[in-house]
Amino acid sequence: MKKKLLAAALAAAMAVGLMACGGSSSASSSDAPAQGEAAETTEATDGAAAASGEGIRLLNGKPEIHDQLTEMAAKYKEETGKVVNIETIGGDTNASDELKKMYQADNMPDIFVIEANQAANWDGLLADLTGEAWTNDTDYELVDSKMGTIGFPYTVEATALAYNAEILEKAGVDPATLTSPAAWTAAVEKIDGMKDELGITAVFGWCAEPANLGWSSGTHVFAQYLDAGLAQDDTTYIDLLNDGGKIDEARMNNFAAFIGMMNKYSDPALLVDGTYDNQVAGFAAGKYAFVTQGNWINGAVIGSADYTGWKMGFAPYAFEDGIDTIIAGPPSFWTVYSEGNVDEAKAFLQWVSDDSAQDILVNKANLISPFNDCKYTAADPFAESIMSYMSAGKTSGWHTMLKKDGLQNKTCQVFAEYAKGTMDQATFVSTMAQVISSYYNQ
Secondary structure (H helix, E strand, O other): OOOOEEOOOOOOOOOOOOOOOOOOOOOOOOOOOOOOOOOOOOOOOOOHHHOOOOOEEEEEOOHHHHHHHHHHHHHHHHHHOOOEEEEEOOOOOOHHHHHHHHHHOOOOOOEEEEOHHHHHHHOOOEOOOOOOHHHHHEOOOEEEOOOEEEEEEOOOEEEOEEEEHHHHHHHOOOHHHOOOHHHHHHHHHHHHHOHHHHOOOEEEEOOOOHHHHHHHHHHHHHHHHHHOOOOOOOOHHHHHHOOOOOOOHHHHHHHHHHHHHHHHOEOHHHHOOOOHHHHHHHHHOOOEEEEOOEHHHHHHHHOOOOOOOOOEEEEOOOOOOOOOOEEEEOOOEEEEEOOOOHHHHHHHHHHHOOHHHHHHHHHOOOOOOOEOOOOOOOOOOOHHHHHHHHHOOOEEOOHHHHOOOOOHHHHHHHHHHHHHOOOOHHHHHHHHHHHHHHHHOO
């Protein structure tokens, strides 16, 4: 069964829902950076190219791929004779706010970017893309129970436990075997016993400092409790969470045990006082076998003077037997304005899913394609690992986006206290339950 991203029951946009960090490969359209993304300083284009009224308009929320999208539009004109004007919003300009202004001024683009949790804000204004040919070639279209297929996926981002393949190979640890707590415990103890031989500081580069990295623990790490091991469209634990702040105590207890292991075998200098930059720099320098981030760290790692070219990939947070998935999906989607040039917009999106555009998006913009028949692999060093999970149907959804806004600011404090050693596993579970329930019922 196709693994759809369900947008039903999504309320207002959660600006910090998946906010992340610096050194990103992409920029967000929400108030704060979205999953694994950092706000760019690129100036937004003003849409002057569309002033003549020729062609359709696409509002892009990723300034760092503006040039590649412009090149793609030129290729589209070369092949079809049709014009697409790329208007880019980014840096200090919020795409969601800009779209509101455009709507009020009756100046809406034909295609624009939204995040999944913003769908409800556009109820009645998005074209239904159900039945388009490209929907048969991806598992990542955005589907709303009321509006139909409303979102075109243009890239995939992922998070799990990023690993240094060179370190694991030297230690004799196959990341493909890390699908149970027992396997993880054996691997971690082995690597820890070889730290001097491997030249590493710690097994994990995990930081639970809430002021600087609360978005990471409270959103991305907590996301593993919600989705690790589940099918892309399985909303079991986010549904429970959103039903008055309930948790599955048995699952949370198993999750807590895994986090306890990470606490024990992490760099103590990073664990409670570190920063994102410390974490990524340490991973780039080969100080850690694993790090708690996503593929958005690729640019910072590769750009580090300490990086020596080793391969990297993802291993699952297997806090229960059989967990063999990573969280992966689109950070945002392109949607078609229902009162715009719908037919031309649909034609363009179909073309984007095909070879000419995928060549540019993957090979020049370094995006990971969400389309099954794409023959290109991005230069992203995580791409091979991510694609292997995608092709095997081993990806879980980004349902952490659907939790109550601001919850991450509370749960990150619990992770921090656990890391400091001020609470044991049982207290972590009971405190997490109390904090979540209180937040949902305040």
